Amino acid sequence: xxxxxxxxxxxxxxxALLAADGTVIEExxxxxxxxTVEKGGFPALFDSLFGDWMQPGTLCLIAGxxxxxxxxxxxxxxxxxxxxxxxxxxxxxxxxNRIAIVPGLSIEKQGTPDVMRGEETQLFGALQRLGLHDxxxxxxxxxxxWVTVTDRRVTDFSTWMTGEFYALxxxxxxLARTMPAFSSTNNAAQTPALEPAAFEQGVAHALRGDGLxxxxxxxxxxxxxxxxxxxxxxxxxxxxxIGEELKCQTLPSGQTVVIIGSETLTVRYxxxxxxxxxxxxxxxxxxxxxxxxxxxxxxxxx
Amino acid sequence: xxxxxxxxxxxxxxxALLAADGTVIEExxxxxxxxTVEKGGFPALFDSLFGDWMQPGTLCLIAGxxxxxxxxxxxxxxxxxxxxxxxxxxxxxxxxNRIAIVPGLSIEKQGTPDVMRGEETQLFGALQRLGLHDxxxxxxxxxxxWVTVTDRRVTDFSTWMTGEFYALxxxxxxLARTMPAFSSTNNAAQTPALEPAAFEQGVAHALRGDGLxxxxxxxxxxxxxxxxxxxxxxxxxxxxxIGEELKCQTLPSGQTVVIIGSETLTVRYxxxxxxxxxxxxxxxxxxxxxxxxxxxxxxxxx
Numbered sequence: 001x002x003x004x005x006x007x008x009x010x011x012x013x014x015x016a017l018l019a020a021d022g023t024v025i026e027e028x029x030x031x032x033x034x035x036t037v038e039k040g041g042f043p044a045l046f047d048s049l050f051g052d053w054m055q056p057g058t059l060c061l062i063a064g065x066x067x068x069x070x071x072x073x074x075x076x077x078x079x080x081x082x083x084x085x086x087x088x089x090x091x092x093x094x095x096x097n098r099i100a101i102v103p104g105l106s107i108e109k110q111g112t113p114d115v116m117r118g119e120e121t122q123l124f125g126a127l128q129r130l131g132l133h134d135x136x137x138x139x140x141x142x143x144x145x146w147v148t149v150t151d152r153r154v155t156d157f158s159t160w161m162t163g164e165f166y167a168l169x170x171x172x173x174x175l176a177r178t179m180p181a182f183s184s185t186n187n188a189a190q191t192p193a194l195e196p197a198a199f200e201q202g203v204a205h206a207l208r209g210d211g212l213x214x215x216x217x218x219x220x221x222x223x224x225x226x227x228x229x230x231x232x233x234x235x236x237x238x239x240x241x242i243g244e245e246l247k248c249q250t251l252p253s254g255q256t257v258v259i260i261g262s263e264t265l266t267v268r269y270x271x272x273x274x275x276x277x278x279x280x281x282x283x284x285x286x287x288x289x290x291x292x293x294x295x296x297x298x299x300x301x302x
Numbered sequence: 303x304x305x306x307x308x309x310x311x312x313x314x315x316x317x318a319l320l321a322a323d324g325t326v327i328e329e330x331x332x333x334x335x336x337x338t339v340e341k342g343g344f345p346a347l348f349d350s351l352f353g354d355w356m357q358p359g360t361l362c363l364i365a366g367x368x369x370x371x372x373x374x375x376x377x378x379x380x381x382x383x384x385x386x387x388x389x390x391x392x393x394x395x396x397x398x399n400r401i402a403i404v405p406g407l408s409i410e411k412q413g414t415p416d417v418m419r420g421e422e423t424q425l426f427g428a429l430q431r432l433g434l435h436d437x438x439x440x441x442x443x444x445x446x447x448w449v450t451v452t453d454r455r456v457t458d459f460s461t462w463m464t465g466e467f468y469a470l471x472x473x474x475x476x477l478a479r480t481m482p483a484f485s486s487t488n489n490a491a492q493t494p495a496l497e498p499a500a501f502e503q504g505v506a507h508a509l510r511g512d513g514l515x516x517x518x519x520x521x522x523x524x525x526x527x528x529x530x531x532x533x534x535x536x537x538x539x540x541x542x543x544i545g546e547e548l549k550c551q552t553l554p555s556g557q558t559v560v561i562i563g564s565e566t567l568t569v570r571y572x573x574x575x576x577x578x579x580x581x582x583x584x585x586x587x588x589x590x591x592x593x594x595x596x597x598x599x600x601x602x603x604x
Contacts, residue, residue, distance in 0.1 A: 110507070110510065110511075112507065112520045112523065112524065113520075113523040113524070113526070113527050113529075114519070114520075114523055115523055115526065143476075143519065158512070158516055159516065159519040160515045160516050160519075161475075161515050161516075161518050161519050162515050164475055164476065165515060165518075168470040168471070168474055168475060169470070171474075172470055172473075172474050173463075173466055173470060174444075174445075174466065205412070205414065208412065209412075210460070210550045211513070211514075211546065211547075211549075211550035212513075212514060212515065213462045213463050213464050213467060213514065213543070213546060213547055213550065214460055214461065214462050214463075214550065216463050216467075217416065217445065217461040217462075217463050218414045218415075218416075221414065221415040221416055221417060222414065222415070224415070224417070225415050227415075241515070244513065244515060245513075245515055247513075248512045248513035248515065248516065
């Protein structure tokens with residue numbers, strides 16, 4: 001049975017047509033995140049972009065913000081611990097046995113909820129692809145997720161606003177004044193060429209420092225005292241925020257950390273984790289397709 | 303001898319005419335921070351705003367960013383440890399024995415410099431006013447300073463970007479989306495009425511949490527799960543960032559913390575410090591006048 005796999009996020013929409021064995025037959029992507037879709041406009045947009053892939057018997061599974069309150073159909077969060085069975089049971093059916101939205105995950109700790117939506121599909125895909133039952137995973141991004149998997153179920157996770165803090169400091173803070181110009185319309189400028197030495201200096205300073213509220217200011221003073229050139233400051237700041245994120249984790253000694261995401265970010269997390277002696281394994285964004293294929297297979301076996 | 307005391311910052315300019323005993327004879331303030339003054343325009347602006355106060359024999363001392371590279375005359379940072387004598391020796395004279403700029407302070411730790419400019423005058427004023435020789439002080443602000451004073455000299459200090467992080471998260475982050483509208487032209491909106499219960503909840507969550515990169519996200523989830531009303535979110539976020547700042551300090555057991563600044567901020571720091579059982583003493587912004595008077599007296603006694 002063919003599977004139409006969609007990753008429908010806030011600002012982008014990716015789709016893949018997968019064969020029964022998981023092979024990607026074709027891929028499409030559009031700048032049609034849920035924020036660009038008017039209320040009630042999801043079915044028509046779906047038909048226009050992917051209707052030709054929906055042959056009789058084709059199943060479509062959709063991961064990401066399409067399942068949020070502002071999306072196509074709300075798929076309530078699945079409370080952890082959760083694995084393939086809980087996700088399959090929590091599917092929100094837009095069209096019974098034809099189109100379904102994958103639920104996000106939630107967890108409650110110390111009276112405070114945490115959530116993910118979209119990342120669950122990627123991490124289940126990585127589990128499937130690597131054949132893992134237990135894992136410590138990180139999904140870097142605007143809001144990074146650290147995830148503990150035990151016996152193929154998510155038993156713990158937490159959200160880290162690292163990417164967003166970086167962008168705020170890079171674009172809007174006093175630190176931006178001494179950095180090369182930032183252009184929000186230019187992705188290359190947003191993530192300038194990495195300078196590994198400056199990045200590692202940032203990671204090291206965060207690890208030995210007293211906290212990001214303080215260490216962030218070193219980006220300014222190192223510039224003021226001409227200890228770092230302008231071009232190196234974005235890499236240094238990136239090292240500071242990622243180093244801070246790592247410093248706050250309790251990493252099981254000797255365990256490999258699985259890093260899931262686009263190369264721009266996985267490269268940085270791999271550098272920082274290796275800097276503190278943690279072995280890593282990287283999985284790219286195709287993990288979402290493996291995840292949706294595995295969820296579809298779970299359905300077929302029920 | 304009368305003293306013309308100026309606090310000339312980035313965005314504002316305050317002046318006071320002080321009698322020999324420190325009494326404030328008159329005060330003036332203008333929206334003429336150094337960013338509004340063109341290169342070479344400082345002497346003429348000074349004459350137009352304060353010329354009538356400069357009688358024969360009057361000394362003028364200026365604290366703040368007027369001593370930076372972009373100011374009237376650069377007053378190089380005075381390295382710590384530094385007290386009244388070092389500050390007096392480091393004055394940058396615009397007009398010998400008539401108009402001088404107070405130097406900021408610098409310190410170097412772990413290969414990283416830290417600086418202050420303007421706060422040194424306030425903290426020396428607070429020392430003078432309270433008759434203290436040793437103190438642990440905090441000057442809350444966009445960039446808060448934590449200061450250790452030993453025998454009337456600054457022996458250690460550090461900068462915390464707490465106020466700026468708050469503003470970035472409050473105005474530009476995803477957290478802003480579920481908060482009451484933020485207006486950068488309206489100071490009252492920037493610091494909305496404090497809701498003490500939500501503020502204390504934020505402080506408590508930061509203190510027991512794993513770091514601001516993670517705890518900040520709780521502002522979103524508490525809103526998403528309707529555990530906190532919109533109006534309480536800014537106070538909660540303020541508690542989170544100030545709580546994080548406190549969590550990172552090593553506070554000497556039982557020692558009073560002196561809080562120096564405007565009431566809006568000192569109230570919050572006092573609440574948070576009392577919440578963790580630390581005794582506090584507050585000093586308002588007039589500390590700058592005491593500081594400049596004390597520096598002038600140091601000059602007279604040399």
